[in-house]
Amino acid sequence: MNHAGDLLPHALQPYWDLALASVQAEALQLALEEGLFETLQQPHxxxxxxxxxxxxxxxxxxxxxxxxxxxxxxRHRDAAGEWRYISTHVAQRYLASSSPLYCGEAWRFRLASLRDSGAGLSEGLHEQGRSATLASGERWAAAARSHLAREQISVTAPAACEVVAQRMSPEAAWRLLDLGGGPGLVAVALAKAFPQMSGVVFELPEAADVAAQHIAQAGLASRLEARGGDVVRDGVGTGYDLIWCSSVLHFVPDLSACLAKLHAALKPGGELICVHAEIPDEPEAARRMLSYYLPLLWQGRRVTQAGELCEALSAQDFEVCEERPITLPMAPATALVARRRVK
Known part of the structure; x- marks a missing residue:
């Protein structure tokens, strides 16, 4: 007699799972709307x-x-045999509204955005060659105040601190450029972790104003500044020991020119930490990443194939020192650490 656990999954199971995932998303959406994880910090x-x-x-x-x-x-049964439910550690940490790492609204924003993107695939199929304009500075600033800020606090900033801690001494007086830093909370986290650090958050002017507010609120205005500009047209400064560049290169029109600008911005021996998703060669690894980046690709933006970014860095006379996976919101990415060679 066969048991359910002995059965091999049907070839269609992965695609059935896609349909099932929509019910799970609605269940989580409802829980966030109702503040369930906040309520269930105590058993009910x-x-x-x-x-x-x-x-x-x-x-x-x-x-x-x-x-x-x-x-x-x-869940556990009480003395009367009734189930009592309580939020898990993950739910309390990230999905209870009172948590400083709350990402519930950010998750709901991403869900709505991905639904809209998925619904627009058919339209994109018939509008070849049309590149969507970038979000306005006002919209980018609004994102920096909301879901981007939450995701930087809970996910990106801890990952950045972990990577940088393996590259830099906490006592070193080094200068940072956080390129395309959005709300500036990665730079804030790094400045708190490395007390001798100073630097610049470079963003579109409207978003740079948001970063400046966060810097001031953290009491770091003497060490960090937010500078507004366009990375393609404007200078980003020079003399940096470290550049943090996350998900910026998807949007620049000329990859080589941008990397050359970043190379010039570094001191000899300075390092660029370049954090971007690339399309893996294996289908299972590519599936999750492409589910997030396909709409971006259809807008005419750049998502490189695995290994292409490393080649582009080498072509600009960077020495690629390290390559490691890193957690970013929604999709995995690779952190490439590339050093400006000392002549």
Missing amino acids: SAATLANARGWRPVSVEHWLTLLWSMRLID
Whole structure:
């Protein structure tokens, strides 16, 4: 007799899973709308929760069970044998609204954005050669105040600190350029972790104003400044020991020219940490990344094939010292550490 666990998955299972994922997304969306993970910082039964909110108890039980299966809720039986539910550590850390690392609204923004992108694929198929304009400075500033800020605090900044800590001594007096730094919270985190660091957050003027506010709020205005400009047309400064460049190169029209500008901005021996997604050679590895970047590609933006960015850096006389995976919101990326050679 065969058991369910003995059965091999059907060849169509991955595509059935795509349809099933839409239900899971709706379950999480509903939990965020209702502040469920905040409420479940203390254990509740489905009946208690339903009575407090005016919900249908049996529906609540099924919904909580699905969230439990998604590892967003833990459960245990009480003395009466009734399930009691509590948010998992991950949910409390990132999805409870009182957490300083709350990313619930950022997740909902990404969900809505990806739904819109997916719905527009058919239109993109029939509009070949049309490159969408970049978001306006005002829209980019709004993003810097909202989901980008949350994601930098909870995901990008800790990853940046980890990478930089392996490259730089905490006592070194080094100068940073955070290129395309959005809300500036990566630079803020680095300045807090490395007390001798100083530097510049370079962004579009409207977003640079947001970064300046965050720098001032952190009490770091004596060491960090936010500078507004266009990376293609304007100078970014020189004499930097370290440049953090994350997801900027997807948008520049001339990759070689931009990398040459960054090479000139570094001191000899200075390092560029270049964090961008590339399209892997293996389909399973490529699937998750392309699900996020396909709309960008259809807008005419650049997402390089695996290894192309390393070649482009080498062509500009960078010495590529290290290549490592790094966690960014939504899709994995690669951090390339490239040094300006000392002549």
